[in-house]
Amino acid sequence: MWNPMLPTLTNEVPEGDNWVYEVKYDGFRTSLEWKEEGVRFISRNGKDLTEHFPEVISFLEHYQDQVREFLPLSLDGEMVILKTNLCADFSLLQQRGRMKNMDKIKQHAQTFPAQFLCFDALQIGRNLQTRTFEKRKEEIKDLFSSLGWPLHISLLKPISLIPFYDDYQPLWKQLELAYGEGIVAKQKHQSYQQGKRVKHWLKIKNWRKVTGFITEFDPENDYFTTSIYNQNKLETLGVVKHGFSEESFNTLTKLIIEKGEKKKGIFHIPPAICIQINCLQAEEGQLREPNFDQFRFDLSPEECTLKKRDLDLTMLPENVEITSPDKPLWPQPNFLKQDHLIYLRKMAPYMLPFLKSKKLTLIRYPHGVEDESFFQKHRPDYAPDFVGAYKESGETFILCQTLESLIWIGNQGTIEFHIPFQKINESFPDEIVFDLDPPSRKEFSLAIQAAQILKMICDQLELYAFVKTSGNKGLQIHIPLPANGLTYDETRAFTEAAAQLLVQQYPEKFTIERLKKNRGNRLYVDYVQHAEGKTIIAPYSPRSTKEGTIATPLFWEEVHEDLNPTQFTITSVPSRVSKFGCPMRYYDEVRQEQNFTKLKQLINT
């Protein structure tokens, strides 16, 4: 039976020509076993997981015939539920793993599809265990290519190959941005040693660093309980046991036994000793994979608060200076500048892809949304080097390509991020956007109705379409385009035709009247907004509304009469995305899948 080779934990990243690097995903270590009789998934301790992942199995079973010549297969990998292509959601997967009811499993598979990410192979027809890692990877590539499976991480496909990289730095940067679990460094020329924890596989974790003070010590199991303040009340941060050097463990326990008070075998001491802990997550008095990092004599217990914990978990980039964190930017809900920057940091993995390689139009409110604002398109000379630049006919425009630049731009008092429809150095649009503008928020349901009709039109034309609130009054529909897929003339012809259809169908609800006085109380289908040189609010951009609303991507199932767009704010959107995922997560992958046959038929009639 399969017995996985295991990586060794380290904090030092090994470098050199013989090392390569893979993303480490937080899921179940799983083997895909495919024999003549069929395909199965086996867990690390030999448990059969097949029943728990019907969506992956049913995909694989389509390849029954094509795979026959490669059998038997024994592929080593990780079963995951992905949030992004660099980060998996372990708690969702855990939920799935605990399910017993087949209907529940199938329903879960619908809403949160799992994927098998393959990183090694023990057998593809013949035994590969004595071959080098590099060779085994090649064999998997050949197998995947012949079956048409992705050689990179695909969010759409139930199975993918985990690629490896020669350079550690750029991968780590991306991983940090994505709040990934870590990376695994692997030596290219080593064989597969079943059941062994080996030194030629090294895992490096992307630790969050939290601080708390010690309140209890249990000599029975050597657990230290750490606490934090939540509005002057003590609250448990979590327990920690590992990571102490012998010396620090001894001095610490000696101090606690001397100064502490023993009750029922546990020593209690008042808040004084602050420590920093590495962990993967900290929530509700629990730490995931905690280990002691260092003492923090520079901190007082009063500084170890719930607010600080959440700030630490946010992992703001260290090289960006933050000014006036306590300035209210949205006075009405009392959202501070700090809240804004934390929002941008949390949403960066989802927002940055939409900003990338686009000349930005920023709207800045350095003193909050109730004060003066101004537009900015140029990159100021005083911007740090990491802020992107694009030079064009003697002008320098501002780009936002990295996390650092996003936070710096945010710290400059930028609230709104507007993007053009094409990337730099391209003259074709990379997306079509429908702008649905009701006269006011009172008529938001008109936008819902228009969006539903446009969704039907897109379905009929076999186009993938995504929907978001504008963060203000209306809705916008995004249709991703492949590079050089359609010209502006074509996209315009389409938006215009679709707008006409809407107005024809419900002339009392929708209009394309440019003059406000002629619109009445109808929704303005603003197809003119989609054109070269115009811009639209970026997905996940905050808006300068009094409520602090966000241009929020929606699931189509949410686009219903009673949807309230003001519920989506800088505080609610991050938790919504962490719970349900990003509704636009497939945006970039379906770009290539778009088929314009029917669209072209429509515009040529």
Added chain:
DNA sequence: TTGAGCT
């Protein structure tokens, strides 16, 4: 929010 230009 930041820097330039002017007094």
Added chain:
DNA sequence: AGCTCAATTCTGCGC
């Protein structure tokens, strides 16, 4: 040193 100002732009419709 302190005050004031600026920080975008273009596109197209309908007449």
Added chain:
DNA sequence: GCGCAG
């Protein structure tokens, strides 16, 4: 070409 609109 102008003014409105975004």
